[in-house]
Amino acid sequence: MRITGLIVLSAMLSTAPLAVHAQGKSAPKDAVLYFVWPQDKAVIKGGFWCRFGLRNMGVTHAGDNFQNSGHHHLLIDVNDPLDPKEPIPQDKSHLHFGAGQTEARIELPPGKHTLQLVLGDGAHYPFNPPIVSNKITVTIK
């Protein structure tokens, strides 16, 4: 098991650099991006602390190009598909956490909202394949 993992990982890592700086750095296959909180279908009163979970990769600042690390982006009510060839947009629906934040205070108007995390590399591009969380729905009372 461990040997297989090792082979897969080294194969992955050795092909990885060739793709670097074309857009879309590669990332560990077992990287998982997820919401620590809130959970899908949570009903929340007022503002809340959104906590970002990342397994098998590290969180770093935007601008840092270390392998196997990136920074968080929170997509709020975004329905457009992610363009892997473009930096993750920066607007009111695409919040950036380039200082390496792993949580954020979020305030949304009452109603249903979708939340999704996307990991960006040093230059705000999505990884290839993209490291994204499940899209969750929360209801703000």
Next chain:
Amino acid sequence: MRGEIRDISSGRGKDPATPRVGTPRRLAAIVVGDICGYSRLMELDEEETHARVKRIERDLIEPSITEHDGKLVKRTGDGFIAIFDSPVEAVRCGIVIQQSMIGRNAALPKSSWIEYRIGVNLGDVIIEPNDVFGDGVNIAARLEGIADPGQVYISGGIYEQIKHKLVCGYESLGDRKIKNITDPVRVYRVLPDPAAFNKARKRREHVLIISFCAILLALAGAGVWYMRAYPRGEIGNQASAPSAPPQETGNAGTRSAPAPAAKQARPEPAPAVTPVPPPPPAPPKPVIEPVMVPLPGGTFAMGSNDDISEKPVHQVTIKPFAISKYPVSVREWNACAAANACAFLVTGRDDIPVTDVSWTDAKQFVAWLAKETQKAFRLPSEAEWEYAARGGTQTKYWWGDQLQPGMANCKNCTDATAEQPLKLGSLKPNPFGLYDMGGGVNQWTEDCWHKNYQGAPQNGAPWVENDCVSHVIRSGSWKNDARYVRPASRDGYDTNVRYPTHGFRIAISS
């Protein structure tokens, strides 16, 4: 650091009703952090280790403490002591530091890893301006001492405070007898990832495997690997350490406009180590000042009801000032970079706005320009920016309430390419004769980001606090839709982070 520690003991800005004499005591969450194997690292490479640790302190430790409303009490060579009002914030800060260190170490062989042990305890302590004393501190230090590298250990007191508030895994390590402390202390290990509760050990093996592969890989394909992957002089960064200043080659500090992929791996430009090639040995050219447009003072209604961040609409009085006719261009920026005063040179077209600049980068530019010209150039305040952008109008856009083609460089507003902003001066100026006040590039202002205008100043001055982590950007960019080109539209962005649509313009008081 700033101010007296006593100031924060009773919360922000509140003065204790009764002044107390004697030793100030308070209940605080104490965070003690220390680098594991510091002497070993120093033995390996003293100067580099020192530089890396300094950089981590500056880029990570200090901002993380500030972000979590804590106070750095003192540095201990290879470690730090910080106090927090809130145990939750204290532990969060510890987790953020540890998680960020994983990222920083990921590209390095295990032997060069810098790993912190962190202990957190709640205790009644004695506060002095640059130190903190008491059992509570000793216990935090002992927790730190028994923590595994990369881990946060907390005391029972902290655990009781945070267990239902901070969604983490907590692994009880039982009661531990601690040197010179009578009662045993209950110790918990924090697992930042709740799903990792049972996987903690397995995950550590993963890290080992990954680092092992990284070493193998580094040994195997080094040459080709670096040539292909990092053609722009990032070799130094990758091969040595994140904190080492980039090894300069001829074009190490250059990048094409706007090609964010060519950016260097430096989140915070440090004035001390500016990665810009030395200028050619030509006589120094006089600095060409950006074209400035003087504006009369006046009172206007700032804000709108279109977005929650733009409320409440409030009257602001602006003193006469001048603002640059265009956003700062690549040409103007490069003069600063050539003088080693700005962080990077941009190659490619120089008649477009400079982009991919952080607020800190923009501040470096204005500081350089002010020094060179002996004029007090600065960034505009947010209120000045909106006043200038409105050009005396109170409509949704400066040209009216309806979107019109050819007025702003925004997404789906012109048929320009999406790769870069339009050449400066391509579209119509507003009634004040200013170009690209809305669309084009996002523009930094002096103000700290505030989520709305509750408590905003009414005199046009920038609204700032010390060391704010994010600043206001205005104007929207060529990649944002028409909602963002409204003069009232506003957003915030991390102070030290570069983004490919962010630029700035400059101002000066009349």
